[in-house]
Amino acid sequence: MKLLKTCVMIGFIVVICMSQTRTVHASDDLAHIKDDLNSKEWQVRLNAVEKLDPHNEEAVNLLLKVASTRSEYWPVKIQAILLLGESGDSRAKKVLLTTFNNTFQNWECPSIKSYTAIALGNFKGDKKVLDTLIDGIHDPELLTREASMRSLGKIGDPRAIDHIAEALDDSSIAVRLSAIDALGEIGDPKAIQHIQKRAEKENDDIVRNRARMVMEQLQKSTE
Numbered sequence: 767m768k769l770l771k772t773c774v775m776i777g778f779i780v781v782i783c784m785s786q787t788r789t790v791h792a793s794d795d796l797a798h799i800k801d802d803l804n805s806k807e808w809q810v811r812l813n814a815v816e817k818l819d820p821h822n823e824e825a826v827n828l829l830l831k832v833a834s835t836r837s838e839y840w841p842v843k844i845q846a847i848l849l850l851g852e853s854g855d856s857r858a859k860k861v862l863l864t865t866f867n868n869t870f871q872n873w874e875c876p877s878i879k880s881y882t883a884i885a886l887g888n889f890k891g892d893k894k895v896l897d898t899l900i901d902g903i904h905d906p907e908l909l910t911r912e913a914s915m916r917s918l919g920k921i922g923d924p925r926a927i928d929h930i931a932e933a934l935d936d937s938s939i940a941v942r943l944s945a946i947d948a949l950g951e952i953g954d955p956k957a958i959q960h961i962q963k964r965a966e967k968e969n970d971d972i973v974r975n976r977a978r979m980v981m982e983q984l985q986k987s988t989e
Contacts, residue, residue, distance in 0.1 A: 829858070852885075965981060
């Protein structure tokens with residue numbers, strides 16, 4: 767339990783740092799970055815990963831290496847995973863799918879799987895990605911279930927609707943909220959029906975109000 771809490775906290779810190787401070791410069795000296803990636807200090811390696819442009823082929827090669835290194839420290843690996851998601855690279859997609867299904871690695875740090883699910887949300891129109899994220903809805907880890915639905919909502923494929931709808935009965939309020947949001951993003955008439963049913967039968971005020979709010983937003987968008 768202590769291991770899990772530490773892993774989740776580190777993953778959260780990585781995302782906060784990434785969203786607030788990461789600035790990618792095309793002129794960064796890749797040779798210097800490569801040296802830093804070999805540092806014994808994980809903070810130095812993390813800083814090096816933050817400088818990599820996910821749209822630069824050589825940078826993507828380095829990110830692939832970091833994400834695939836079994837011994838790499840969690841926050842560094844998570845950062846590389848998220849950047850690979852931004853790359854849109856087919857090799858990145860393959861590595862992300864492998865990472866998502868790596869039972870041993872995800873047992874060590876469940877946050878890796880949830881952030882991989884977030885990264886996969888950038889790959890639209892791919893059935894393997896769709897099926898993988900649908901499987902994620904039923905994952906025993908709450909964070910992975912939430913992240914999988916967030917990405918399915920972002921992808922917007924109606925084939926995921928019935929699977930997401932199953933999560934509306936999840937015991938976790940957070941998961942039910944994520945399911946409502948994902949269905950709202952897809953916006954298909956079938957998705958709207960599921961949200962409406964949830965609003966009618968939900969016992970929790972927060973979830974019921976979210977369902978009603980999403981319904982109202984969808985109705986306004988169709989006017």
